[in-house]
Amino acid sequence: MLTFEVDDPRAAIFLDPARSVDPVRWHELADEVRATDPVFRVEHDWVEPFYVLTTHEDVFEVSRHNDLWHNTRRSVLMPKMQDQMLEAMGLSPHSLVHMDGHEHAVHRKVTNDWFKPAAVKKRQGAIGEIADAFVERMREMGGECDFAQDIAVPYTLHVIMDIYGVPPEDEPKMLELTQGMFGAADPEFMGDMSDPFGAVVETIEGFREYFGEMTADRRRCPTDDLATVIANGEVDGCPLGDTQELWYYIIVATAGHDTTSYGLSGGMQALLEHPEQMEALREDPSLATNATEEIVRWTSPVRQFLRYAQADTEIRGVPVAEGERVLLSYPAANRDPAVFDEPHRFDITRPDASKLIGFGVGAHYCLGSQFARREISTMLPKLLEAFDDIQLAGEPLWAEANFVGGVKHLPITYRLR
């Protein structure tokens, strides 16, 4: 099992997944970094050094200057050894978030139409039906559940698998694979960690096997699902390469699931901890759209991405040489007092909620943001209509994760209306 021993607690919050379990303390330290050292250099034996960006302005500016700042094949922070090992084995990730320039643009185009607002709007009926089924499941559970694991995880998984065309009986397999991917650092979801690198390799192979069969099937018998689009996708007039195709499936499956599930469970936690906000939403379901923006700002399920300077440059007077890298801290940027009034106040009516940067910005702006928004804004009003007296029934537990994370157990009780 990998453990990070980091002396400086301010550096630790960006390196050590275990620091995410206490979001209040995490934000106190992030506030300190933003106020004193907004371009904060982190050095540690486990990783190549990087600068952390904690202000909204810096995260925004770096994200949108895609020529100067590249994602590269190493846009997700991982231990040096893991990076090197995956590269040596020819398994380095090669998804949209690991591409730049023309390569990124042509690959994104393969599925882009599927994720446009009008296309996603057409799936509103299907999302609503899936949400209804999970409200029903909560009813059957009789007034008590772990909202994160019993509802948020399977609901968001089902929506994305429905889009893909993965049959419901394969969803447990998909859950296992997405949780075994690079996003999940929490020991609870990682299974046997005596060989952490072996586990990552095994997960990639599991995806390769599953989606390999799916590709062959969709090439033989195309349907109207997203898997068919990826299986038959072309870039510059040629079929997608095998590696790019595999990673396309992986990024949409992983990015489309854990992120939104943590958004929904974290949103529910925030509403439980701010009962007046829950009542406001119950009374006026039209607040759900702004509430969803606020929830994504508040929870920031994607915690970080890296960018690499393509030329010597500087940020706030700090020189950054060509090839050096910066870490975009979305949770820190989403609580920047320069942009958000009283940033540590959860308020579903806040007028500045839409300034959130939790979906990124620029060429890599979250492809699935429209789905994520609809999933959350559809589910919450339905829950509040169906149930009264929703209460916390135990301590919320946050996942150990420095890439994608949030509340992983949320015990609640509720009364049927």
Ligand code: HEM
């Ligand atoms: C609350 C839920 C979500 C959050 C907070 C989130 C956040 C993000 C962030 C921060 C990025 C990187 C943006 C950047 O570099 O500027 C991203 C990229 C991406 N997201 Fe999401 N996401 C969510 C849900 C989803 C869903 C539901 C899907 C798929 C259905 C999805 C698919 C993707 C993909 C494919 C990319 C890569 C885009 C690219 O590099 O061009 N995400 N997301």
